[in-house]
Amino acid sequence: MYTNTQNLAGIRCPECFNETAFVVQMTMNVVMFDDGISFLGVSQPDNDHFPGRVIPDDDGFRDEDPIECYTRRDGCGHRGTVRDFRANATTAV
Structure with missing residues (x-):
């Protein structure tokens, strides 16, 4: 189950499943x-x-926008595109 319901709804890291914070180039x-x-x-x-x-x-994000799992908020630093980080593009745990 995903915890974010506002700006980051549906966004999570496909590597570590962090949903806390991301660096997005917009x-x-x-x-x-x-x-x-x-x-x-x-x-x-x-x-x-x-x-x-x-x-x-x-939601303000474009699928091809660069994104990184923010390491200062317990993220792993994984990088990709917003499309890669959309929850429907990953397998739920």
């Missing part, structure tokens, strides 16, 4: 100012000048 739009950054949220802006997907509205 692309997103931000507004840069000289004194800081303003995040636009998880949606692609309506007037976006950049083609393609940034972050979808469903």
Whole structure:
């Protein structure tokens, strides 16, 4: 049974089955100012000048995004893609 029900629902390490924390490389739009950054949220802006997907509205992960099991939270450091870490891609223990 998987314990995560929010941001990491359905995500776990296929090697050590850790569900605690992951490093995920994602692309997103931000507004840069000289004194800081303003995040636009998880949606692609309506007037976006950049083609393609940034972050979808469903869970924020794209299957081909790089991911690593976070060693500072009892993870094993295994690396792959989000697709590899989706629980339905692994065998339940």
